Amino acid sequence: MGFNFSYFVTSFKQALLYVPVTIKIMLVTFVVSFIIGTIIGAVRFYKIPFFSKFFSIFVTIYLGLPVTVALVLYNLIFLTCYNDFANFFHINKQISDINPIFVAYIALIAGYSCNLSETVRGNLRSIDKTQFEAGYSIGLTKLQTFRNIIFPQMIPNMIPGLLNNLIGILKGTNLVSTIGITEVMVAALYPCQETYSYLEGYLAAAALYWIIGIVIENIGHFVIKFSSKNNKEVWNYD
Structure with a gap:
């Protein structure tokens, strides 16, 4: 050969x-996954009742699910349930007119949100406890302390991890071809x-x-x- x-x-x-299609999928997945991952990581770090345990189980289970399997599974569920969904909400569009990119976003975002949540949680643990106590001592709530003191300190430390995740998402974009994109x-x-x-x-x-x-x-x-x-x-x- x-x-x-x-x-x-x-x-x-x-x-x-x-290339624009691949870049769009990568950036949308990364931005949304980072937002959701930050929320999940913060909830687990602060041990918020019920949600902390729920996300702990969800992340543990979902990290073991390959992206390809998730893409095919969600696509099959979408194809199976679309007619019932369309009839219930009186949607006139045929299933062939629906862009499968939305199924791809759901599968990719769900998977990479779990990865990024672990990055966020790991960086939260690296912040000295005195930083949290400093915020509480001046009357800030946990949310205000996280937003104004902790999160700005996390960003520089998270950049290498975020960079690795972004490149991982880039390499994962080719998997969307399994559902016809x-x-x-x-x-x-x-x-x-x-x-x-x-x-x-x-x-x-x-x-x-x-x-x-x-x-x-x-x-x-x-x-x-x-x-x-x-x-x-x-x-x-x-």
Whole structure:
């Protein structure tokens, strides 16, 4: 099996058209997962009655569920229940007109929210207890202390972990092809159906994922440097 550079270029150009789709899925999943993960992590850290135990069980169980299985499972449930749902709410749209991207978001966000909640909870534990006590001593509630004192201190420490999660989400976006969504990986393989040479398609997809990953890494390193510089300026009283 030889490598044909022209086939590679064709696959690369085709995949390049779907980079916005992959980026959108990655960013929406990351932002929503971070918000939900922060809530779950904070609830478990503060041991809020009932919810803490519920999320503890949920995260433990859900972390063992592969994303591919979740995508297929949710899609099957959606396909099975849509007609009943549409009839109940008098929705006229056919199931073929519904974009499966919403099923993908649910599966991805549920999984990565659990991952990010562990990142948040781990960083909460790294904050010195005196920081919490300082907030309580001046009359702040737990929520106010978390928002005004604890969370701003967590962000610089969380950046490396968040960066790893973001790259993990990028690599996980290709799984949405299992429910019929076209993204970089699938697009790169389209020309291969005519040439019957899939090596170039996979290499083109790998090259694009690598480029996007490098861009994310560089942005992350810039943010880390910027936050470190700001922290030094804030704590420098001389």
